[in-house]
């Protein structure tokens with residue numbers, strides 16, 4: 001297993017991209033999804049990456065989640081240069097330290113809520129009773145203590161996304177990445193989910209990085225990073241709104 005080095009992390013940086021570009025090849029066409037992005041995310045913060053459709057939000061999130069590698073540049077998560085890791089070490093690092101919430105919930109349909117949340121612990125926790133107890137506690141924390149045995153099809157969209165948040169949090173990750181988590185929820189359910197994620201983030205001091213178009217989510221963030229056409233064009237910290245930096249990189 002790969003343990004994070006203590007370089008940037010000990011300086012309060014949970015994750016950073018340095019001069020990162022990402023190109024996709026579409027037949028003979030090269031799509032430049034990210035055009036030299038540099039950003040850092042503070043430990044324990046709740047950061048939203050926003051911007052128009054196609055601007056590069058999901059691509060940035062995929063890189064921060066070790067789900068893809070940059071074309072050029074450095075990606076550091078919890079002090080670890082993840083580009084330098086082998087595929088196997090990167091998979092292990094991801095399983096150990098990162099949690100994910102997706103727009104479409106991505107729950108396993110044949111498993112119950114409890115089994116879905118237990119699932120990621122199979123890689124890291126040997127004791128079955130401990131896995132069950134941790135999964136149950138996490139489902140109770142997201143308000144689903146009475147629905148442990150329900151399968152995803154027997155839950156509402158908001159409840160499914162709560163299961164997904166519990167699944168992301170159960171391994172006590174350093175970082176939770178959420179790609180448009182409220183996109184498939186109505187406004188009220190989205191607002192409840194945002195509040196719940198905020199509570200979890202504060203209680204567990206977990207760093208959350210989200211991508212979103214949702215004004216409710218963007219407004220409540222500690223920091224918002226706006227991307228347009230593969231570049232960071234604005235960073236606004238909630239504590240000091242005057243810190244808006246047009247054309248940050």
Ligand SMILES: Nc1ncnc2c1ncn2[C@@H]1O[C@H](COP(=O)(O)OP(=O)(O)OP(=O)(O)O)[C@@H](O)[C@H]1O
Pocket residue numbers: 024025026031032033051052053054055056057058059060
């Ligand atoms: N696998 C891929 N192959 C080719 N092009 C891709 C791929 N993934 C993304 N792109 C392109 O890269 C650019 C950035 O896409 P990305 O999904 O990161 O944007 P986004 O800001 O998340 O958009 P949305 O808000 O619509 O989800 C777009 O031009 C997109 O078409």
